[in-house]
Amino acid sequence: MSDFKSLDPELRKSLEAIATFVETISGTAPSQKELALVLGRYFVKKEICDTLMAERVSLLEKEL
Numbered sequence: 535m536s537d538f539k540s541l542d543p544e545l546r547k548s549l550e551a552i553a554t555f556v557e558t559i560s561g562t563a564p565s566q567k568e569l570a571l572v573l574g575r576y577f578v579k580k581e582i583c584d585t586l587m588a589e590r591v592s593l594l595e596k597e598l
Contacts, residue, residue: 541549549569557563564572572578 552569553563
């Protein structure tokens with residue numbers, strides 16, 4: 535399991551990008567609690583996993 539005691543700068547930028555997107559679309563920035571709520575939902579976790587797996591396969595194919 536990953537150690538989340540400190541955030542990698544790339545992860546921080548991604549979370550900030552999500553917050554900015556939500557604010558642009560909805561007019562209000564999400565709180566950290568709201569982001570945690572939606573990121574913990576099954577559908578979002580499944581989408582993240584599927585995207586990561588596809589990215590890993592793509593990177594492996596490029597190495598061949």
